[in-house]
Amino acid sequence: MPGKPGTCRLQVRDLGVTLEGESILRDITFQLNCREIMALIGPNGAGKSSLFRSILGQIPYSGSIQFQLAGGYPSHPKIGYVPQSPSFDRGYPISVLDFFAAAISRWPVFLPVPGHLRDKVTECLARVHGEALIQKRIGTLSGGELQRVLLALALEPIPQILILDEPLSGVDVGGEHLLLDMLDEIRQKYDLSILFSTHDFSTLRHYADKVILLQQAILKVGTPGEVLHSPEFQAVFHLNLGEEGGCAQ
Numbered sequence: 213m214p215g216k217p218g219t220c221r222l223q224v225r226d227l228g229v230t231l232e233g234e235s236i237l238r239d240i241t242f243q244l245n246c247r248e249i250m251a252l253i254g255p256n257g258a259g260k261s262s263l264f265r266s267i268l269g270q271i272p273y274s275g276s277i278q279f280q281l282a283g284g285y286p287s288h289p290k291i292g293y294v295p296q297s298p299s300f301d302r303g304y305p306i307s308v309l310d311f312f313a314a315a316i317s318r319w320p321v322f323l324p325v326p327g328h329l330r331d332k333v334t335e336c337l338a339r340v341h342g343e344a345l346i347q348k349r350i351g352t353l354s355g356g357e358l359q360r361v362l363l364a365l366a367l368e369p370i371p372q373i374l375i376l377d378e379p380l381s382g383v384d385v386g387g388e389h390l391l392l393d394m395l396d397e398i399r400q401k402y403d404l405s406i407l408f409s410t411h412d413f414s415t416l417r418h419y420a421d422k423v424i425l426l427q428q429a430i431l432k433v434g435t436p437g438e439v440l441h442s443p444e445f446q447a448v449f450h451l452n453l454g455e456e457g458g459c460a461q
């Protein structure tokens with residue numbers, strides 16, 4: 213379901229980022245509405261992660277980032293963040309339960325997890341249909357399973373905005389659809405907005421309400437069709453995806 217302008221929204225205006233004297237982002241203005249799924253695309257080094265990091269308050273920026281609740285009241289949003297998939301050593305001995313318990317409660321990973329904490333972890337994993345993963349070793353999870361665990365972590369507590377940095381990388385095609393269907397379910401169930409970056413354009417039509425094409429500045433914003441068929445998109449990626457879009461990388 214597309215976003216509902218006029219209710220809550222994230223408003224980014226004239227955002228600029230300069231790191232080590234180099235301009236990374238400039239003139240970034242866009243709006244993310246309630247329940248909207250927005251995809252951020254652009255070549256390597258375009259500034260996608262930097263934009264996320266500025267919204268998260270991790271790097272300095274110029275311009276403004278504001279969040280308004282329904283009724284137009286300014287507020288500090290709760291933001292859930294799924295970083296670019298970390299890789300774990302296959303032999304890493306920590307279970308999903310230990311990892312999760314340590315992350316949400318600072319419970320030491322070398323102590324047995326008490327019952328109430330196990331129940332909490334089970335409840336969190338259930339939000340992503342991941343209860344069955346609780347005893348698996350974190351290093352043995354597939355790309356899609358690891359993304360689900362990281363997503364469950366970002367949903368505790370339930371945020372108003374969910375940001376995912378390349379959630380589809382390292383996930384196979386079947387897993388991609390599972391994950392994106394889950395994001396769609398989550399935004400409706402918890403009434404939140406989602407901003408994610410991707411290099412996979414084949415899923416955009418089905419899952420994104422809006423797409424931003426970024427290369428230091430916003431080159432194009434619109435529906436997936438509008439962006440994928442724009443001269444700006446073809447110029448940046450030197451390709452023509454035809455009617456149905458395709459898959460880069």
Ligand SMILES: Nc1ncnc2c1ncn2[C@@H]1O[C@H](COP(=O)(O)OP(=O)(O)OP(=O)(O)O)[C@@H](O)[C@H]1O
Nearest residue numbers: 231232234236254255256257258259260261262263
């Ligand atoms: N801490 C930093 N100091 C200086 N330059 C940085 C820093 N972090 C990122 N950059 C530069 O900012 C630019 C944008 O990087 P960023 O990671 O935001 O791009 P991206 O679009 O997420 O790329 P990718 O698709 O490869 O993940 C790059 O040129 C990068 O080298």
